[in-house]
Amino acid sequence: MNSPVLSVIIPVYNAQECLPTALKSVFEQGINDIEIILINDGSRDNSLQVCKEYALQDPRVIVLDQQNSGPGAARNAGLTIARGEYISFVDSDDYLMPGSYEKFLEAAKRHHPDLLIAHFNIIMNGRVIDRGYVKTDQTMDKEAFLHTLAHRPGSYYYSALWNKLYRRQVLLDHQLMFDKTYHWGEDFDFNMRFYHHVQKVSFIKEPIYNYERTYSGQTWRSMFKLDESFKIKSRLYTQLKLLYQKAGLLGKYRLYIYRYIFNVTIST
Numbered sequence: 001m002n003s004p005v006l007s008v009i010i011p012v013y014n015a016q017e018c019l020p021t022a023l024k025s026v027f028e029q030g031i032n033d034i035e036i037i038l039i040n041d042g043s044r045d046n047s048l049q050v051c052k053e054y055a056l057q058d059p060r061v062i063v064l065d066q067q068n069s070g071p072g073a074a075r076n077a078g079l080t081i082a083r084g085e086y087i088s089f090v091d092s093d094d095y096l097m098p099g100s101y102e103k104f105l106e107a108a109k110r111h112h113p114d115l116l117i118a119h120f121n122i123i124m125n126g127r128v129i130d131r132g133y134v135k136t137d138q139t140m141d142k143e144a145f146l147h148t149l150a151h152r153p154g155s156y157y158y159s160a161l162w163n164k165l166y167r168r169q170v171l172l173d174h175q176l177m178f179d180k181t182y183h184w185g186e187d188f189d190f191n192m193r194f195y196h197h198v199q200k201v202s203f204i205k206e207p208i209y210n211y212e213r214t215y216s217g218q219t220w221r222s223m224f225k226l227d228e229s230f231k232i233k234s235r236l237y238t239q240l241k242l243l244y245q246k247a248g249l250l251g252k253y254r255l256y257i258y259r260y261i262f263n264v265t266i267s268t
Contacts, residue, residue: 003083003084003085004033004034004035004060004083004084004085005031005033005034005084005085005086005105006031006033006034006035006084006085006086006087006088006101006105006165007034007035007037007078007082007083007084007086007087007088007168008026008034008035008036008037008088008089008090009037009039009075009078009079009082009087009088009089009090010022010023010026010036010037010038010039010078010089010090010091010092011039011041011071011074011075011078011091011092012038012039012040012041012043012047012048012051012074012092013040013041013042013043013047013068013071013074013092014043014044014045014047015043015045015047015050015092015093016043016045016046016047016049016050018092018093019038019047019050019051019092020050021095022090022091022092022093022094022095023036023054024095025095025096025097025098026090026096027058028098029096029098029099029100029101029102030102031101031102031105032060034060034084034101035060035062035082035083035084036058036060036061036062037062037064037078037081037082038051038054038055038061038062038063038064039064039065039066039074039075039077039078040063040064040065040066041066041068041069041070041071041073041074042066042067042068042069043068048063048065051063062081064077064078064081069180070180071178071186072178072179072180072182072186072190073178073180075089075161075178076177076178076180079171079177079178082168084168085108085167085168085169086104086105086108086116086165086166086167086168087165087166087167087168087171088101088104088162088164088165088166089161089162089164090162090209091162091211093212094162094209094210094211094212095209095210096208096209096210097121097206097207097208097209097210100118100208100209103118103204103206103208104116104118104165104204104208107137107139107202107204108165108202111139111200111202112200113139113167113198113200113201113202114166114167114170114197114198114199114200114201115164115165115166115167115170115194115195115198115200115201115202116164116165116201116202116203116204117134117157117158117163117164117201117202117203117204118132118163118164118203118204118205118206118207118208118209119131119132119157119163119204119205119206119207119208120132120156120157120160120162120163120207120208120209120210120211121207121209121210121211122211122213123210123211123212123213124213128210130207131155131156131157131207132157132163132205132207133148133151133152133155133157134148134203134205135205136203136205137202137203137204137205138202138203139200139201139202139203140200140201140203141199141200142198142199142200142201142247143247143249145195145198145201146195146243146244146247146249146253147253149195150244150249150253150256150257151256153240153256153257153260154188154260156211158191159187159188159191160187160211161187161190161191162209162211163208163209164191166194170194170197170198171194173197174193174196174197176190176193176194176197178190182232182235183228183232184232185232185233185235185236188236188239189235189236189239192236192239192240192242192243193239195243196243196246196247233260233261234261236260237257237260237261240257240260241257244257
């Protein structure tokens, strides 16, 4: 069987109500050359049954089931079986904008980057906020990318997973997986380690993803426990610093990198 151009990895935990919206947004992308990997992470509701029903309806849907181990472990399970040239991560409580994958894949075909980054929308209290820092469609080499990253490394634009496409070969070549020991911040850690290996990054100026921002749940509670938050931020800072050290750019961007540790939580 030929490998698809795109693997979409969606961790699922107690998501029976919101998962259909997320999946509908993936199906409506109109991309046939795709696999959709749903990882049920020990849900206690009917999420697994919902996943299985979609798999029966569409052969592109693959369902994995595991004991509750957290989103990092769920994504690792998806990465283990993914076959796509590029990887997309979607959260089960968010959804894609129409035409998102078409925009991504057109840029991928044109520029052959290791990474693609797009604007996204924050949905909060009924408001839709376009978020992104590179304002034009363009492709950068690694040094130019690290220059832009240094100014806002903690922003979701650079640290989140869902507004990006990742070339899977980079993950395979460097055996990159998620660190399951994080209570939060595993996405930032993963990205910083991935960024070591990018040589070309393409940017898309239009929002491709709707992020439903809420202030509830275990992740947000843990982020505002200052002692725990600072310990995690220290680990993330180490990864950020190492990225610039290995690129030979720490001296140039030291103040920007050092400033990151004073932000209590990841910003948007």
